[in-house]
Amino acid sequence: MSRLNLTTQRKAILDLVQSCEDHPTAAEIMERLRMNGHQFAYGTVYNSLRYLTDAGLIRELKLGETASRYDGRTEDHYHIVCKKCGRVDEVLSAPPADWIREVAAKTNYDVHHSQVVFEGVCYSCKHPNA
Amino acid sequence: MSRLNLTTQRKAILDLVQSCEDHPTAAEIMERLRMNGHQFAYGTVYNSLRYLTDAGLIRELKLGETASRYDGRTEDHYHIVCKKCGRVDEVLSAPPADWIREVAAKTNYDVHHSQVVFEGVCYSCKHPNA
DNA sequence: AATTAAATTTATACTAAGTCTAAATACTAC
DNA sequence: GTAGTATTTAGACTTAGTATAAATTTAATT
Ligand SMILES: [Mn+2]
Ligand SMILES: [Mn+2]
Ligand SMILES: [Zn+2]
Ligand SMILES: [Zn+2]
Numbered sequence A, B: 001m002s003r004l005n006l007t008t009q010r011k012a013i014l015d016l017v018q019s020c021e022d023h024p025t026a027a028e029i030m031e032r033l034r035m036n037g038h039q040f041a042y043g044t045v046y047n048s049l050r051y052l053t054d055a056g057l058i059r060e061l062k063l064g065e066t067a068s069r070y071d072g073r074t075e076d077h078y079h080i081v082c083k084k085c086g087r088v089d090e091v092l093s094a095p096p097a098d099w100i101r102e103v104a105a106k107t108n109y110d111v112h113h114s115q116v117v118f119e120g121v122c123y124s125c126k127h128p129n130a
Numbered sequence C: 001a002a003t004t005a006a007a008t009t010t011a012t013a014c015t016a017a018g019t020c021t022a023a024a025t026a027c028t029a030c
Numbered sequence D: 001g002t003a004g005t006a007t008t009t010a011g012a013c014t015t016a017g018t019a020t021a022a023a024t025t026t027a028a029t030t
Helices: A008-019 A026-035 A042-054 A097-107 B008-019 B026-035 B042-054 B097-107
Strands: A059-061 A069-071 A078-082 A088-091 A110-121 B059-061 B069-071 B078-082 B088-091 B110-121
Touching (some): A042 A059, B026 B042, B042 B059
Parallel strands (some): B078 B110
Antiparallel strands (some): A110 B110, B078 B088
């Protein structure tokens, strides 16, 4: 509940994540920061990513891989992973409200949130010679 | 592609996972095996869980927690996690085919599979005094 | 049955991702 | 400017899981 405090490090990490076309892991973020001339402590990168996630400025994605990925897009959306090349693309269609209501009714839960990860083969991997 | 080989250890672990009402982690499985009088090496439990998962006899669930959970139910189904007490319940309604088709069309992927994890508050946590 | 070969288990070392700690810096409020 | 709070840093530590190599079990061959 305390007010936002964007230090140099946090700002640089926020800018970087927001500028990414993809969904980098913490390790990839550190690598890119280094390439941009920054050199922050290992722990600071993790602390900042958590801080920015808690502040709602970025999102942490747990896609079932060993490492979390980070996303500059904060609107609710989902992801699809190519099992051939590993790329992660956006899924902007939300699950139908009817289905969510049905799940809530059948499980007796208040459903607050859903994480959806699709798995499949992307266009480039499907058409390798195009 | 080799034929199934259920050793004593693998069989005991399969039986245990299939008998569970819940979705135990590897650590919980080891603990329960020990309580049932078994004493297998740490690595054997992990190896067996992988073997059984690859053989399609059990399922590995990656629900975004730090450890995988295992599931004796092998039909396609989904899960809902209570953010108060941590319990994991079954979700047996599948996402509507229309929605999956829409996702495939918009992303240009061949969609093979989807992982869905709902998050919310379970009945007991909602009605604590009942 | 004895011998060889292949698969599995075991104990233990190692890895990867992330958290924790305590000292050093930086920022705020007075 | 001083005191107090927040953050960064370096490095130790934790957790979940994998890799390795020797020992054991199982299967195949003579
Ligand atoms: Mn995204
Ligand atoms: Mn289940
Ligand atoms: Zn691909
Ligand atoms: Zn609950």
